[in-house]
Amino acid sequence: MPLPKKHHLLSRYDSFFKGLTEKDRIAILHDKDPDGICSGVIISKLVERLRGKRVDLRLNVPGSAYLPTPEIAARLKRRKINVLIISDISADNEPSFVRSVSKFARIMIIDHHKIYNTFREKNVIMIKPQLLQDKVAPSSYCTSKFSYDLGNRLCDLSDLDWLAAVGSIADIAHAPWMDFIRKVHRRYKAPMRKDLFTTKIGQVATVINSALVFSLNNVPLAFKTVYGSKKPSDVLRSRLHIFHDEVQDELDKWVDLLDRKAERHPEHELIVYYIEPKFHIKSTLSTILSLKYPNTTLVLLSPQGGMITVSARRHDQKVPMNSLLECSVRGLKGSSGGGHIPAAGGRFRRSDLLRFRSQLLDCVARQRKSS
Numbered sequence: 609m610p611l612p613k614k615h616h617l618l619s620r621y622d623s624f625f626k627g628l629t630e631k632d633r634i635a636i637l638h639d640k641d642p643d644g645i646c647s648g649v650i651i652s653k654l655v656e657r658l659r660g661k662r663v664d665l666r667l668n669v670p671g672s673a674y675l676p677t678p679e680i681a682a683r684l685k686r687r688k689i690n691v692l693i694i695s696d697i698s699a700d701n702e703p704s705f706v707r708s709v710s711k712f713a714r715i716m717i718i719d720h721h722k723i724y725n726t727f728r729e730k731n732v733i734m735i736k737p738q739l740l741q742d743k744v745a746p747s748s749y750c751t752s753k754f755s756y757d758l759g760n761r762l763c764d765l766s767d768l769d770w771l772a773a774v775g776s777i778a779d780i781a782h783a784p785w786m787d788f789i790r791k792v793h794r795r796y797k798a799p800m801r802k803d804l805f806t807t808k809i810g811q812v813a814t815v816i817n818s819a820l821v822f823s824l825n826n827v828p829l830a831f832k833t834v835y836g837s838k839k840p841s842d843v844l845r846s847r848l849h850i851f852h853d854e855v856q857d858e859l860d861k862w863v864d865l866l867d868r869k870a871e872r873h874p875e876h877e878l879i880v881y882y883i884e885p886k887f888h889i890k891s892t893l894s895t896i897l898s899l900k901y902p903n904t905t906l907v908l909l910s911p912q913g914g915m916i917t918v919s920a921r922r923h924d925q926k927v928p929m930n931s932l933l934e935c936s937v938r939g940l941k942g943s944s945g946g947g948h949i950p951a952a953g954g955r956f957r958r959s960d961l962l963r964f965r966s967q968l969l970d971c972v973a974r975q976r977k978s979s
């Protein structure tokens with residue numbers, strides 16, 4: 609474990625969790641991908657084990673947005689929440705949300721995205737891997753593994769090791785943790801394979817992901833299923849798996865269509881791919897494609913209501929996808945963009961598609977020149 613033994617941030621983390629009582633009204637707000645689900649469950653189990661009572665409220669950001677909204681703040685207030693734990697969401701990118709909730713609740717942000725803001729409020733704690741150590745890049749220290757390592761210092765979470773492994777595989781954040789991943793595979797009698805997504809542990813990531821991609825209405829079901837599962841096969845045998853085949857067919861279809869439909873810019877090592885898929889497969893599809901084209905910048909676009917959402921991937925990390933998207937949506941009204949170096953996401957209005965495309969080409973050219 610690369611975490612330091614002593615650190616002022618760790619002591620703040622410890623007192624936050626040790627100070628929770630059954631009288632507190634605790635909410636968990638987690639991201640709606642496998643790492644968000646697994647880390648949300650790990651943290652909620654930590655809360656349950658420490659205070660002898662489950663979290664009072666589970667939430668995710670609705671729709672295609674990933675940052676928390678004023679409606680969520682209002683809902684927390686209505687439900688008399690006085691402790692909010694946020695997992696796998698860079699809530700510091702929405703400081704007004706954090707500040708407004710901090711008026712009535714203590715806040716703990718556990719996340720591994722880029723740092724966008726820091727907080728002076730005494731009742732706001734933000735913990736990210738890069739604030740504690742520099743051995744492992746934040747994008748390779750997924751929130752599930754991070755919250756597992758953090759929580760294990762306070763009470764025994766070793767029965768949740770498989771969730772930390774699932775999150776790491778799902779986020780392509782396994783590389784620094786191969787000893788741990790091998791150990792987890794041995795413990796659950798799952799043979800290791802080169803493609804980790806095909807092992808029994810990796811399949812858990814795929815099954816959770818397919819259910820979420822099929823419909824975001826499955827987020828509560830996914831959380832509940834994982835919370836109630838003692839081992840990987842419990843998830844694989846659960847109702848969650850019924851979404852898998854249909855989503856897989858749709859993914860295969862768009863992988864095959866790339867050759868015919870995508871826009872290629874070999875001089876920029878760039879592929880722009882506009883898709884209109886049946887399910888929300890864009891992020892998963894870009895992850896699959898980034899493993900297939902590791903030395904190419906992949907930008908996938910798809911319409912969602914009046915907006916277009918973007919996924920950007922670059923497996924060899926030669927171009928930082930978070931800054932690339934931040935740059936490409938600059939000045940576009942109602943837009944957002946950011947994330948990790950190898951993987952980022954964003955959105956902008958449909959009417960700005962051409963402007964986004966030309967800004968993207970400018971930004972790629974500029975970033976490649978400067979690197």
Ligand SMILES: [Mn+2]
Nearest residue numbers: 643696751779
């Ligand atoms: Mn994550």
